[in-house]
Amino acid sequence: MFAALGRRLSFIFGAAMLAGLGRNRFYQYMQGTGIFVRFARDFAEYKDARWVTSQWANATASAEDPGPTKLSIAEYGEGRPPVPDDLDATIRRQKDELYFPLIDELTQSFDIRSIVEVGSGAGDDLIRLANTYRHARITGVDFARPVREYPTNAVFKEGYARDLIESGLLNGDMLVAWGTFCWCTPYELSLYAKAIKERSFRVLLIVEPIRGAFEPLRYNHSMHVKDQQWGHNYKAAFPEFEVYRFQKSNFSGNRHWMIALTKR
């Protein structure tokens, strides 16, 4: 009887928290360590709390996955055509006004002669990097080949980036990734971090979509943000690197944040 009463009370308490915090903040809160987290998690087990329950199920199903996860393969792998880079004008603007200028600054300040793009998709950014940095070695990696011809100073490697980094087939001065690491689980990211540490990367530039209430520098661990995607605290994930720049786009539309890390 007491157990049933306890469950009912935690449901009421959880529902009140959900109403008070809103969906995203509630979901974020329940992954933390606060004193009421247990109630929030109990609430997430109820099948009627549909959004929370389905997200929680995605998170717990993939948390220990070394990757690439079944979900990211379903989205991007196995012969699927690469994602077109030019779908969204607001993304294009963030690339033109924030991302490429930051790459420029980093290449000059840190004497970058080789760049690896993890998750090069259709290949637009790979081509732009190769055309801009004619004397640098530019390497793109993705599950699928780019759809366009790329300049001769660019190389494309097809496959799973972590395997290639671990085996030493993928290396460079700077690693860039736009919208790629959010598809990694926390465990998978820790394996990436280990592999990256062994190679000669001196600069990392990671860009991710802004999702819900997740704030990358606020926590020292990763959080599941939505469906297949995770929010990571890259500062904590790469302790050999320090934050050079953290920047949040304030353009309207499909917004991203970017973090540049440099080797200590």
Ligand SMILES: C[S@@+](CC[C@H](N)C(=O)[O-])C[C@H]1O[C@@H](n2cnc3c(N)ncnc32)[C@H](O)[C@@H]1O
């Ligand atoms: C959101 S898309 C971004 C594509 C491109 N960077 C852009 O800005 O348009 C993410 C890309 O990362 C690729 N990807 C995700 N995880 C990867 C991994 N572990 N190894 C190689 N490619 C990966 C996907 O196939 C997809 O093309």
